[in-house]
Amino acid sequence: MKYVKEILRGLLIGIAGIVPGVSGGTLAVSMGVYDKIIGAVTHMASEPKESLRTLFPYALGGAVGMSGLAFIIEVLFVKFPFATSMTFIGLIVGGVPALRKKIDRHQSGMKGYAAFLIVFCLMIIMTIAGGEKGSGSVNLVGAYTGGISSRFSVFLCLICVGMISAATMVIPGVSGTMLLMMMGYYQPVLSSFNRLQSGVLTLNAAQVIAEQKILIPYTIGLVSGIFLCAHMVESLMENYESITYCVILGLVLSSPVVILWGIPFSTLGIGEIAAGLISVALCTAGVARMGE
DSSP states (O other), rough: OHHHHHHHHHHHHHHHHTTTOOOOOHHHHHOOHHHHHHHHHHHTTSHHHHHHHHHHHHHHHHOOOOOHHHHHHHHHHOOOOHHHHHHHHHHHOOOOOHHTTTTTTHHHHHHHHHHHHHHHHHHHHHHHTTTGGGOOOOOOOHHHTTHHHHHHHHHHHHHHHHHHHHHTSSSOOOOOHHHHHHEEHHHHHEEEEEEHHHHHHTTTTTHHHHHHHHHHHHHHHHHHHHHHHHHHHHHHHHHHHHHHHHHHHHHHHHHHHHTTTTOOOOOOOOHHHHHHHHHHHHHOOOOOOOOO
């Protein structure tokens, strides 16, 4: 029975992990398993058997949760891009009050304000400079059609993106998928993952193999990032908690501009605009209420 509960907790963490703006780390904290999971990761080298025994049910549940929701999220982005994006913005912005409570202004001082402004302005500048890529439209498939140097650059980039996602997974209150969306890699990676699932279900070996050029480097970065960054993030949260959360707040508050940058507003109907405004209001209020 205990094992089943751990799998169900992993299922919820997995669902939270694939929705931009929802933090799997926060959910793990609320369920009382965050320290247990982080401890298992950081002690993998010294206690491999015990760590694997601890992590397996959460990993199994998380994989099932992510697989089940991935198709739905992709369809929503295609059919209702504005309303879906506004929903995620509501989920993201609704967590701001809880993040602000984590910041001790006396402890962070001017360094905290500087960290916030630098990160906020950097994300906006990167979005404007990247054009429509700010909305998550990086063409990974097209990038792989270039020469050897271009393919190698994409391979390394995907590893780095995976490592960044991994680092955010161990910080409660931060959504790794939100950062993927802001960097322009959320929808391409999600689409690749869904094509992999379709290939497995239809026994299409060629399709499964084709998706590995995106998923293998991302997974390498994700897995290695979890182990490499767990100690570092744990140390930052212990020694520089307020400044770290100032950086996180800068990322969160810049996300609405980043997420909406590539949305074709001229083609939107009144219905979707209204649905988006209602959705962002409800999600913001709901998440803020849960954080009280």
